[in-house]
Amino acid sequence: MYRSTHRPAAGLGATVAAGALLLAACSGGSGGGGGGGGGSSAPAEQVSQAEIDQAMSTPTKLVFWTWVPNIQNEVDLFMKQYPEIDVEVVNVGQGAPHYQKLRTALKSGEGAPDVAQIEFQYISSFRLGDDLLDLAPYGAADLKDQYADWIWDQVSDGSAVYGIPQDVGPLGNLYREDLLKQAGVEPPKTWDQFVDAARTYRAAKPDSYLTNLPGNDPGQFTSFLWQSGARPFAYDGAETVTIDLDTPEVARVVDLWNTLVQEDLVAVDPDFTDQWYQGLANGKYASWQTAAWGPVFLQGTAANTSGLWRATTIPQWEEGQNVSSNWGGSTDAVLSTTQHKIAAAELAKWINTAEEPALKLATEQFLFPAYQPVLENPAFIDQKSEFYGGQEVNKEFAAISKTVSTDFGWLPFMDYVYSSFSETVGKAIADRAELRPALQAWEKDITAYAEDQGFTVE
Amino acid sequence: MSSTTTAPPSAARPPVTAAHGNRRSLQRHERTAGYLLVAPFFLIFLAMIVAPLAYSGYLSLFREQLLGGNAFVGLENYVDAVRDSAFVEGLLRVGRFFLLQVPLMLAAALLFALVLDSGRLRLKRFVRLSIFVPYAVPSVIAAIMWGYLYGPDFGPFTQLADALGLPPPRFLSDQWMLPSIANIVTWTFVGYNMIILYAALRSVPADLYEAARLDGAGEVRIAWSIKVPAIRPALLLTLIFSVIGSFQLFNEPKLMYNLAPNVIGTSYTPNLYAFNLAFVNQEINYAAAIAFVLGFVVMVVSYVVQLSSQRRERRP
Structure with a gap:
């Protein structure tokens, strides 16, 4: 729901009902x-x-x-x-x-x-x-x-x-407290810790991954870029668009996930598919970096894991920071x-x-x-929320909402940008191929499209 | 309409001329009636087929940008289309699909039709219906079903492979996607083709079989030498349908997109490509050109298929 x-992207989610939720209705x-x-x-x-x-x-x-x-x-x-x-x-x-x-x-x-x-x-x-x-x-x-x-x-x-x-959809992190504990991993505070945690976790539980990076979800990936401080897209409301994926803020996101994908430290299943729902329900993925709408969605998808999940903030690029983005x-x-x-x-x-x-x-x-x-x-x-062990999940995400960084812009043809992502970066993720060249292909492709459509590209 | 044909001759005129004029007016009346009778079809045909086709053809000669408006570009879209590697790869892919899937499907459909027609089956109605049912299954249900069957983590084949200690089959991987789709299409359309062939078989005169039996032919011989040649037009029809169906492949890859988005992508088949061009890229003009080129290819392939089968027929 x-x-x-x-x-x-409209997936096959009809099978998932958010189901009986404990939240008290209040007129x-x-x-x-x-x-x-x-x-x-x-x-x-x-x-x-x-x-x-x-x-x-x-x-x-x-x-x-x-x-x-x-x-x-x-x-x-x-x-x-x-x-x-x-x-x-x-x-x-x-x-x-x-x-x-x-x-x-x-x-x-x-x-x-x-x-x-x-x-x-x-x-x-x-x-x-x-x-x-x-x-x-x-x-x-x-x-x-x-x-x-x-x-x-x-x-x-x-x-x-x-x-x-x-x-x-302010971006946060939902994780399986029990699985992390079994693997001896603390919920990572920074992305560096995230990589270490993924490695430790994978070694301790070879059948499972710390998380899943889907190749079909440009929305999630864009929110990672946003959180890193990248501002790759802009539109002046007239004829000029900005496309800039060649920045250190983008590079660090791509390189981080490249490591995780190449070393088989994260799963690369497409999300919002049956396979992925199963993965969330049966512990194949121990966490999901998701937006504020994620908690209730997860509750409907992985009802059998009630009480085992917790919500926290998204890992940070600099220790001590608290910056989120939106998805x-x-x-x-x-x-x-x-x-x-x-x-x-x-x-x-x-x-x-x-x-x-x-x-x-x-x-x-x-x-x-x-x-x-x-x-x-x-x-x-x-x-x-009982599903989150009694945690006040809404409060958690309401606090995260205040930390979302401002001024993230979009292109006036995000359909194309997203579809092109799935053909380039997304395909590389799914195939566990190198992400840097795919990133360049993505930028080149959307730039060509923008010019074709009569925009001035900066 | 009977009123037009039974109009009484005018009594005032001389008999000969009257008969003459009457025949002529009768012909005219009949002709008018004929046109009137086909008019509803032609009106709908013009409005629903010819007009949209003409409009698409018109669209394909323009290029409308998100910024900068619309411009006449002549055949530029067509030139782009034949040079577009995504489109050409898609065409080759559906060509391979045609060669892989259609012989299997039609052979199976023919076999089922012959078995049903042989009259040696109990529960004939039930069997006939069962084979036909997949054609009637809504695509949403089919998607869920195949998603489960092909599932790499939990499907029955995966479980079987696990139990036997084998690596799970990757039905949704790059290499296996085309056979996986061929399997779904076969499952869906075998019954449909079987019904066409079966209906044709029912109209073969039974005395031919009797004569053959008297000559000592067995069931297999009768099937091969009488039944199959007798239903050749129906076989050709199913083959032409299959040419069109293969080259226009859209539903099944669209369905598989939900399971393996990065394998299918945006241009797995030409039709899927045209759809994405029109609705994702907002390049309607180019999509129209692609659709026309595809239509042309389908026409050529159908024609070749028909021609080669006719040539075979002419052979003694």
Whole structure:
């Protein structure tokens, strides 16, 4: 269920149900306020509260494309709040098929939804065609202080806001306490220790690996680059893109994993496959460097290992540092083709920031919240998880969220970048071949594509 | 329509001319009726087949960039396509697939059809249905099933190999992927082809068999010398279907992508490549050109297959 919101690649995960979760559902009590908030310090085009009120009491039909399971519950709350607005929720597929259909609809000029779920790394690709409505005049600008800086970076450019953050995936580390103990390995604090731990672990338990590095998950790999301080991609919103994978921050990530892959110290199975689910459940992998949406996902996948897992921070590049990155997460954006700009913007904003639906998304759909008030809500962070030996996993990841480094950019064609990754670096990982040449091939390939598509590459 | 053919002759006219004019108008009426009857088909054919094809052809002559818009490039996309190593490798791969898989599948389908037709089987309906069932299994179910069977860590073959102390078979590795896919395709389509061949066998007149028996032919001889030649058109049909199916291979590799993403990649077969070009790379124009080149290749191969079989037929 989880990865649904985070991963572009739609795997075969249907078999995995997040199942009975212990997290107490909590209805937020008083229904969320309208959240219109017509700010006073606004640009000229700022939509006034009167206009909002009028739009929200005019019979309107909105179409909302999203693949968040059961989001109908939050949408129902919205329709209760605004009885004149009728929202149709449509799930056209998760990740890739969703974007394909969205692009097709936008290109054909009809059939596009009013509001659509869009992952952070895809925002720039939809800005390319001016397909996203700037939400700043619709009250979104006032939300800035409710999000961590790195999250706001992801959805905004200058004063423009292109989506309301829905959930995020700060990177942490989940590990099997029992297996590590048996192998005499401490959870590594730094990446150097990680390599040593992988070696020790492998020697002590030849049937198992400290972790798995999938060759089909550019999202995870990109989050490793982000955490190392690399900023390989950028887009200026016009014609110029930056592609730079030839930096020490990228090199140290690639070299580290190269060692682990070449020396057979990590497994190289594709993730989100049956084989991988089995590997998590039967102890083939003793840890998973994953995002904040990982804990609940793992709980559904490896239910038989309940109580054996723990959550901690991702290993650091420098001792004493505490830097994380992000993997996955998405926003709700309004398409510029909508006929109902105010109502659509209100829907995107309301379900993610009004108290009741926002908390519901976190505690019932288990989306890891981007919205700070939910991240501080005791109903969310004080939950203890038996699967993690009673640890307050949400609190752990809420703390990690604060350490995510800022200013990570994307290219306006991440589909291609990711697909090219799987053909180059990913293939090298799967074949246990040298990663450096593959990295160069990746950079060369995406640079050629960018130039082919008419971008100026810096 | 009967009303048009039974229109009474005009009484005012002289009989001869009336008969003459009547016949002519009858012909005209019939012709109109004919066109009217095929019109629904042609309308749908034009709207659903010809128009999209023409549009794809039109698209393939342009190049639209993410930035910088759309430009007419003539046949440049086609030139790129035939020089594109990813595309050519994919073509060669499906060519190998055709040579490897189709003879096996059709031989099996023919054998099953002959056995069913021989009437020596009990539970004939059940057997017929069982062989056909895989064709009706939804691909999602098939994916889960084959994922389990081919699984390198836990599949039944792996367990068997473990029990025997052998290294587990790597069904999903680079070397084995094509045979693994061929196996799935065979499993799916053997029943489908069998039904076509079986239906053809049922329409062979039984007196031929009787005559052969009187001449002392056994079942095997009858099958080889009467049944197989009698259903040659049906065999050719299944062969042509298989040419098209092989070169258009898409579903099975797409399904295997979920199990072995780095082995399949983006251009394992030409169709998969065209799909990824269109929807991942957003190079719709180039994808259209690739699709046309592929269509052309399929046409040529089908034609060659048909021609060679006709030549064989003409031989005494």
